[in-house]
Amino acid sequence: MASTTNMLTKFESKSSRAKGIAFHPKRPWILVSLHSSTIQLWDYRMGTLIDRFEEHDGPVRGIDFHKTQPLFVSGGDDYKIKVWSYQTRRCLFTLNGHLDYVRTVFFHHELPWILSASDDQTIRIWNWQNRSLICTMTGHNHYAMCAQFHPKEDLIVSASLDQSVRVWDISGLRKKHSAAPSSMNFEDQMSRANQNQADMFGNTDAVVKFVLEGHDRGVNWVAFHPTLPLIVSAGDDRLVKLWRMSETKAWEVDTCRGHFQNASSALFHPHQDLILSVGEDKTIRVWDLNKRTAVQSFKREADRFWVIAAHPEINLFAAGHDNGVMVFKLERERPASALHQNNLFFITKDKHVRSYDFGKGVESPSMLSLKRLGSPWTPPRTLSYNPAERSVLVTTPADNGTYELLALPREASGAVEASNTLRGSGTSAVFVARNRFAVFTASTQTIDIKDLSNATTKSMKPPPGTTDMVFGGPGCLLLISATHVYLYDIQQKKQLAELTVAGVKYVVWTQDGMHAALLSKHNVTIVDKNLKQVSTLHETIRIKSATWDEAGSVLLYSTLNHIKYTLLNGDNGIVRTLEHTVYLVRVKNRQIYCLDRAAKPVVLTVDPTEYRFKLALVKRDYGEMLNIIKTSSLVGQSIISYLQKKGYPEIALQFVQDPMTRFELAVECGDLNVAVEMARQLDRPVLWQRLGAEALAHGNHQVVEMAYQKLRSFDKLSFLYLATGDKEKLQRMAKIAEHRGDTTSRFQNALFLGDVENRVEMFKEIDQYPLAYLTAKANGLEEQAQEILEMSGMSEDDVKLPKMGGAVRMPRVIVPTHKANWPRREKGASSFEKALKGEGGAEEVGETNGYVQEEDLLAEEEAPRNNGHVLEDGEEEEEAAGWDMGDDAVPGDAEEEDLVDVGAEAAGGSEAELWVRNSPLAADHAAAGSFESAMNLLSRQVGAVNFAPLEERFMEVYAASRTFLPTSNVGMPPLVNYVRRTLGETDARKILPIIPRDVESVIAGELVQGKNAMKANKLDDGLKLFQRTMGLLMVNAVKSQGELSEAQAAVRQAAQYILAMSIELERRKLVGSATDISGLDEPTRKRALELSAYFTVPEMEAQHRTLTLYTAMNFAQKNKQMGSALGFANALIEKGTNAKFKETARKVKTAAERSPTDVLDIDFDSFTEFDLCRASFTPIYAGDASSSCPFDGTKYLPKYKGTVCRVCNICEVGKPGSGLRLTV
Secondary structure (H helix, E strand, C coil): CCEECCCEEEEEEECCCEEEEEECCCCCEEEEEECCCCEEEEECCCCEEEEEECCCCCCEEEEEECCCCCEEEEEECCCCEEEEECCCCEEEEEECCCCCCEEEEEECCCCCEEEEEECCCEEEEEECCCCEEEEEEECCCCCEEEEEECCCCCEEEEEECCCEEEEEECHHHHHHHHCCHHHCCHHHHHHHHCHHHHHHCCCCCCEEEEEEECCCCCEEEEEECCCCCEEEEEECCCEEEEEEECCCCEEEEEEEECCCCCEEEEEECCCCCEEEEEECCCEEEEEECCCCCEEEEEECCCCCEEEEEECCCCCCEEEEECCEEEEEECCCCCCCEEEECCEEEEECCCCEEEEEECCCCEECCCCEECCCCCCCCCCCCEEEEECCCCEEEEEECHHHCEEEEEECCCCCCCCEECCCCEEEECCEEEEEECCEEEEEECCCCEEEEEECCCCEEEEECCCCCEEEEEECCCCEEEEEECCEEEEEECCCCEEEEEEECCCEEEEEECCCCCEEEEEECCEEEEEECCCCEEEEEECCCCEEEEEECCCCCEEEEEECCEEEEEECCCCEEEEEECCCCEEEEEEECCEEEEEECCCCEEEEECCCHHHHHHHHHHCCCHHHHHHHHHHCCCCCHHHHHHHHHCCCHHHHCCCCCCHHHHHHHHHHHCCHHHHHHHHHHHCCHHHHHHHHHHHHHHCCHHHHHHHHHHHCCHHHHHHHHHHHCCHHHHHHHHHHHHHHCCHHHHHHHHHHHCCHHHHHHHHHHCCCHHHHHHHHHHCCCHHHHHHHHHHHCCCHHHCCCCCCCCCCCCCCCCCCCCCCCCCCCCCCCCHHHHHHHHCCCCCCCCCCCCCCECCCHHHHHHCCCECCECCCCCCCCECCCCCCCCCCCCCCCHHHCCCCCCCHHHHHCCHHHHHHHHCCCHHHHHHCCCHHHHHHHHHHHHCECCCHHHHHHHHHHHHHCEEEECCCCCCCCCEEEECECCCCCCCHHHCCECCCCCHHHHHHHHHHHHHHHHHCCCHHHHHHHHHHHHHHHHCCCCCCHHHHHHHHHHHHHHHHHHHHHHHHHHHHHHHCCCCCCCCCCHHHHHHHHHHHHHCCCCCCCHHHHHHHHHHHHHHHHHCCEHHHHHHHHHHHHHHCCCHHHHHHHHHHHHHHCCCCCECCCCCCCCCCCEEECCCCCCEEECCCCCEECCCCCCEECHHHCCCECCCCCCEECCCCCCCCCCCC
16 A cells, blocks of 8 residues: 655746656756746756746647757647757747647657657657658557657657557668668668658558557556666556567556546656656555555645656656646655764665775675665665664664664674564664663654663653754753754753754764754754854755764765865855765765765765865964965965955965955055065056055055156156155156146146246246236246336336235255155064964065165156157166064964054053054044044945045044043143043053944934834935944944844844835835826836835835835735735735734735736736845846945945945945954
């Protein structure tokens, strides 16, 4: 008797009736042809719809992928066969010829042929390369329902409603169409030459070999066995028949009875002796091929099944029904295994217990046979090993869960039957001590502790809802429910800890038992031995297995197509890709030991460099990091961005060879030596411009000078020489301006030099005599003034001058600074930099901090000109003086490596200066009054460019961090008292200012007020409150990682509310308060309806989401968008929180279901997830190009890259940022 069980469903889609299914042989794709005329292409691993193909008119019944080419073929009720390319996503051509519905289409496995069966009672073979019909097979006298090629031989099998199955021989057709004339004998060539005549006399290319009759009604489906001479057929007589054939005859072997409605389709299991069939009785049935008895059945409540297909490579099946398609497995393929020291014990597909020695790399012969355990088609689920007694505990889900306790033989001598086995019923069983094991029974919700004689010594009740049990450490069990995991003490019979984590399937412990990984379908949760969560990660694709490295610091886990890793802190990455799914059991050095789905040991070689490097970074093991850098080729954008994100650009610099990336990293970490070197290599104006700005921030005016010279920025050079007091070069700039004929630059340089005569001469040269006279007169040059008057033919009486004072001379430079760079306190070398220097891994930083004056560009400007252009570069070199860049010797505290040493040197400075040196946070710099460095930090971290909204916050932070005590002496400044947040700290390197308005107060204040404004429909007020929230959180400081997560979540939430409010305000701006907009023009109505729909997209709290859905529903209904109104009503009924709104939604739903159509077609698909561009309020679908705000993550179309984010109003869209830092 078949058992009705839950199969392992891997994917389900909802659509109209599925009539045809085809698996791609290599990719995780499935084609589904629908009764609605659509063909869908799904990725069943990701559960995503890749594409739709909609050129057929009417239902599409047949579909098939080509084995090697990027093609598929379809046949439908429009009598047409279409060949498609899934690369170009279009129909390549159509084959016409059938006179009625096309039922099935299949590609030949070798030849360029397509086989089709049709209701016109013919079966046809087409050549898809030359797009011609090459054979028509007639003989059935009713609809031909199905026809398939034999997988290896030149045979075709067909099924018809005339109650017969026919086997056709097409060897003649192959010979005719594939053999060259030179390789054929004379008789074959004559036959080919007289083809038409031969066909007239019945010598056809495809002849009927066998006619199989046995069905009492029409036959719906027929299929060959992949390797044996067997045929299976399914018919309207509710029977599944098995046929055998030889070279000369074919006969019925047996009948599988069990369907109680028409049997729609059947096939052989590609790898096991099973038959699968589906029918209109809403069941999938599995039959034993040898015994012809029912093994298993699966029933849907309301959907009839129409078709079933098997994957050609792996154990996957798909069945099409009235409401879509489902992809499923018949049984779990994970081999049961247990690990002990250097040995792996596992159960093979043949149900034999074997072991694998990791040291020797040898698999043992079979030790025991478990053939008698459970059903022959149900593999064992778990294996637990007891080294003290050398026994195993095996569980199987058969018979509602059973277990067996078996002793392993000392020597593996073959698959012997176990002599003394102890058996019992239970869902899970696991050893908990050398002479005790625990058995959990789900049906009775009990845990029994048993001894090795299978006698119960203790019983206990697990927490309600427990579904599974695994080992939980010495004397403990981990009990798993649908939503929780419990740590249970066996001796005390009490629960020690509880963790909320959903859907846990497997648990993997480290060798020392200090940590465990809880694996669910898409999540990995790492916990310590006390069940406290350490970290968690999410995968979009299914997680299959995991194992810890030998040290227990890195978890390696496998998905369907990757091996990945995660550290205890949650940092993760990819180790390698997989061709086939494997189950990890152990990691040792560069080798990963696995079991594949055939339960065979597999050893994979991997490169552990990346996770070893990240682990060394987390542990601050700089020696290990240096060793990895020197001995490996660990390069790539992911590791560089990881180091930047973690705040180690100077380490990332060691990995990179690409000049552009090295330049970016050097600028970020302030290494001007490398930046200058890379800028010389690339020699691009934009890089010299950036280098000049960075060097100016460092006070390195010598590099600034070189950058300006490279850019030919003469005006900037002049001002630089003025600021540094380099009068000699300023005079040379004046000569260069004269040679270039640049009057403005010449005037500017003369002004900087105080050279009045030159200015007067210049005015005279350009005929500006009034200005020349005024300049001479104002500066006391009476003779020249008189001379100008005479040249103009005027006297002093003709000129009226304003009252002027005496001539003012240009101030002289008191301290020339051009001989050396401006002094600045350099931060101490980090621990990594010290290790790097100690290992000789990098050169000492030069005295010039990146400046080498390799060419005197001023000298070349003074050389003769050629049409006003600069001549070729000179080669003269001279050394430029600099200041000492030596180490400040930061103490070896790894936590402080980013901070500046403020030892004895800082004694004379103010406490505010300490704050700047001690902290990389913008808030602390603002508190110190160093607004410029605070802005620079925000610019680097979150791409901030518009600081006007932050002015009030900067002043608030600055004012809150100090108090003033008036002095008794008049005229004396008040005493300043600095307010700290590190009250008990005595170490000067850890002193930090108080920051007003912590994260908790901002969330409880502005964020809540903004939500209240949303509820009160005061959207303008709410918008301002949420934007203030973002500014307060951007300039803030937190104490813990938990507070940081809260702040990040609050920023994301505020951004979503701002987006939603902006959308609604835009709609109101368009149509005002009107709800009926039928009087407006169509573009305006369409835009208003789209904005109303987009209002429901941003993620908000349920009560506010209810408001958006209610608003959108009413607006759609009043404007006759009944299809949209129905969608919003359904969402409101499902997710709404207001009972009154939900009641209204039910009424709207009832009205809309009568005619669920829209008057206007708007750009809104409620079934597809998308982001919204904040600038244009248009959708950005998955895969579309986009840019985002580096602070709040709001998405924008690419054309808005470089603009100020309209959500935070602070950051630049698309600008790279290292991420906001709120913790020191």
